[in-house]
Amino acid sequence: MPTGRRSTTGNQSETDHAGPKARRKIEANAEAPQQQLGVERALPLQEKINLNRLGEASVRRITDGLSQATHVADFIAFQNSMSPSFGRSLVRRFKSDYYAALANGLETDAIFDYLVQTAFDNAGPRNTPSVRAAALSVVAYLFEICEIFERE
Numbered sequence: 066m067p068t069g070r071r072s073t074t075g076n077q078s079e080t081d082h083a084g085p086k087a088r089r090k091i092e093a094n095a096e097a098p099q100q101q102l103g104v105e106r107a108l109p110l111q112e113k114i115n116l117n118r119l120g121e122a123s124v125r126r127i128t129d130g131l132s133q134a135t136h137v138a139d140f141i142a143f144q145n146s147m148s149p150s151f152g153r154s155l156v157r158r159f160k161s162d163y164y165a166a167l168a169n170g171l172e173t174d175a176i177f178d179y180l181v182q183t184a185f186d187n188a189g190p191r192n193t194p195s196v197r198a199a200a201l202s203v204v205a206y207l208f209e210i211c212e213i214f215e216r217e
Contacts, residue, residue: 107211117214123177130205133198137206156212159184159204163213173214180204180213 108116114124144151162183166176184200207213 107216110209113208113211113214113216116216117173119177120174123174126177126181126201127205127208130198130201130203131209133202134206134209137202155203156207159207159213176214177204177208 107113110127114127119127141152141155159180162180163176166179171179181201181204184203185197188196188200204213
C-alpha cells in the first residue's frame with residue numbers, strides 16, 4: 066500500500082531531497098515566522114520537509130506561502146474571536162483531506178498540491194492571484210505549525 070512517501074536509497078541524505086537553493090532559503094527564513102507568530106513547532110521546518118520527503122517545487126511553494134504566515138495567523142485569530150471553533154474546524158478539514166489523499170496513494174508532493182487546490186476550490190467563486198496565494202499561504206501555515214502532514 067502506498068504511503069505517500071518516497072524511499073531514500075544509497076547514501077543520499079534526507080537533506081538532499083530539496084535542492085540547495087530551496088534549503089538555503091528555508092534555513093535563512095526558518096526562524097522568522099515562528100518568532101512572529103509565537104508558535105512553537107513540533108519540529109523545525111527543514112526536518113518536517115525532510116520527514117515528508119517534499120521535493121524542491123513543494124519547498125518553494127511552502128516558502129512562498131510562509132511569506133504571508135503572519136496574515137494567516139491574524140486571520141485565524143480574528144475568525145476565532147467571532148467563532149471560537151473556526152481554527153479547530155479548519156484544521157479538522159485539512160487533516161481529513163490530507164489523510165484521504167494519503168489513503169488514495171498520492172505521493173507527498175501531490176498531496177501538497179491537492180491541499181492547495183482544495184483550499185482554493187473552497188475559497189469562493191473568484192479565480193484571482195490573490196485568492197490562489199491565500200490558499201497556498203493557509204496550507205503552508207498549517208504545514209509549518211505541524212497541523213497537516215507527518216511530524217514524527
